[in-house]
Amino acid sequence: xxxxxxxxxxxxxxxxxxxxxxxxxxxxxxxxxxxxxxxxxxxxxxxxxxxxxxxxxxxxxxxxxxxxxxxxxxxxxxxxxxxxxxxxxxxxxxxxxxxxxxxxxxxxxxxxxxxxxxxxxxxxxxxxxxxxxxxxxxxxxxxxxxxxxxxxxxxxxxxxxxxxxxxxxxxxxxxxxxxxxxxxxxxxxxxxxxxxxxxxxxxxxxxxxxxxxxxxxxxxxxxxxxxxxxxxxxxxxxxxx
Amino acid sequence: xxxxxxxxxxxxxxxxxxxxxxxxxxxxxxxxxxxxxxxxxxxxxxxxxxxxxxxxxxxxxxxxxxxxxxxxxxxxxxxxxxxxxxxxxxxxxxxxxxxxxxxxxxxxxxxxxxxxxxxxxxxxxxxxxxxxxxxxxxxxxxxxxxxxxxxxxxxxxxxxxxxxxxxxxxxxxxxxxxxxxxxxxxxxxxxxxxxxxxxxxxxxxxxxxxxxxxx
Numbered sequence: 371x372x373x374x375x376x377x378x379x380x381x382x383x384x385x386x387x388x389x390x391x392x393x394x395x396x397x398x399x400x401x402x403x404x405x406x407x408x409x410x411x412x413x414x415x416x417x418x419x420x421x422x423x424x425x426x427x428x429x430x431x432x433x434x435x436x437x438x439x440x441x442x443x444x445x446x447x448x449x450x451x452x453x454x455x456x457x458x459x460x461x462x463x464x465x466x467x468x469x470x471x472x473x474x475x476x477x478x479x480x481x482x483x484x485x486x487x488x489x490x491x492x493x494x495x496x497x498x499x500x501x502x503x504x505x506x507x508x509x510x511x512x513x514x515x516x517x518x519x520x521x522x523x524x525x526x527x528x529x530x531x532x533x534x535x536x537x538x539x540x541x542x543x544x545x546x547x548x549x550x551x552x553x554x555x556x557x558x559x560x561x562x563x564x565x566x567x568x569x570x571x572x573x574x575x576x577x578x579x580x581x582x583x584x585x586x587x588x589x590x591x592x593x594x595x596x597x598x599x600x601x602x603x604x605x606x607x608x609x610x611x
Numbered sequence: 612x613x614x615x616x617x618x619x620x621x622x623x624x625x626x627x628x629x630x631x632x633x634x635x636x637x638x639x640x641x642x643x644x645x646x647x648x649x650x651x652x653x654x655x656x657x658x659x660x661x662x663x664x665x666x667x668x669x670x671x672x673x674x675x676x677x678x679x680x681x682x683x684x685x686x687x688x689x690x691x692x693x694x695x696x697x698x699x700x701x702x703x704x705x706x707x708x709x710x711x712x713x714x715x716x717x718x719x720x721x722x723x724x725x726x727x728x729x730x731x732x733x734x735x736x737x738x739x740x741x742x743x744x745x746x747x748x749x750x751x752x753x754x755x756x757x758x759x760x761x762x763x764x765x766x767x768x769x770x771x772x773x774x775x776x777x778x779x780x781x782x783x784x785x786x787x788x789x790x791x792x793x794x795x796x797x798x799x800x801x802x803x804x805x806x807x808x809x810x811x812x813x814x815x816x817x818x819x820x821x822x823x824x825x826x
Contacts (some may be wrong), residue, residue, distance in 0.1 A: 379664060415730075418733075418734055419733075420730050420733060420734065441702070443733075443736055443737070443738050444736065446734055446735070447735065447736025448736075449734070450733035450734070450735075451730075451731075453727060453730070453731065457725075457727040457728055457730065457731035458731075459728065459731070459745075459746055459750075460750065461749050461750055461753070470735070470737075470745060471735035471736055471737055473739050474745065475735065475736040475737060475741075477661060519731075519735065520735070522735075523735055523736060529734075566810060569813045
């Protein structure tokens, strides 16, 4: 589904990504963790072409992201993304946030788009918030609307960029529950997160990144019990306590 | 004191106010439209778009409006070998001059919209144009409203400079009446009052909009 091959990226002199290679199969959930500044978010943003990378290749669903013949806007429509700071459109209701892209990109009628939005709001458990503006929602509700917005495009892949790190602790679970359901339903997901409980429950693979490199990859328990590198162990000790 | 001078010439003077409003409306509409283009050029990452717009804006903002009006009045007919009326050349000067101020207001308004909003639009497959149209511009406009209203008030006052090339707007007509009746104090007190009342109403609207934005 997603094939990342030898991807390197520099910001000026500074190398953010160092020959990253990774394959994500359909229906898989991959969790990426690592300290801040390790290039996790940048990697995620390279996958849907929000960031440019100088070397390597990323193929999503058979299309090469930076190939000039690829319509990146068309490709992005198939890749949902959820951001750390929600990035809901503050001047639109939850309903309009969700139905904008289906209407403008998928050319759905207003009624159809609204029906899709309503169904998704029910799915993430907040149909009663449909006509509220983002400013009137709690953090957890905002992030659930953001997930619904991404799902409204019926994406083939979902990217999550630290979806719970800006949330108050009591709201993390409601967002994670939605994500867990999604993973169990077979959505292909790449999740940058430090929620190791989530990783344990649904991740098919866990990747540890540091200084732009993939230091370690593991499946589930082996990753937590016997990390191979010292750096991974230190990191896990810190976040698991 | 003879305040009768105003009522005797009211029709003539108010006709001038009409011309003033015409100038202001043209300057506002044209300046805003050109300002949008220039403002977007100013945030372009392409150098060949960014640099000419930046030079254009910074140059015009460093020249007094009066010189711009003069320059267009005398130079344009020579350059294009087409006679322009004073009104036309004044309108062109205002549009070009004010567009640089609008451009900066628009640039600031757009740059105040968080970058993540663009990422969010793009991530759902929206094009650059649609992301601008549905996500960035509505938020930017909201940021800009108070500055736009203020600039409109400034434009309204600036139109009086068209006096210098003989456009018969409000101030010019005031001076024409004064030349005939020699009632300088009464006439210019009245002129100032008219400008004041209109601008005061404008700035009250601006203040109200700003307050509404804060809440």
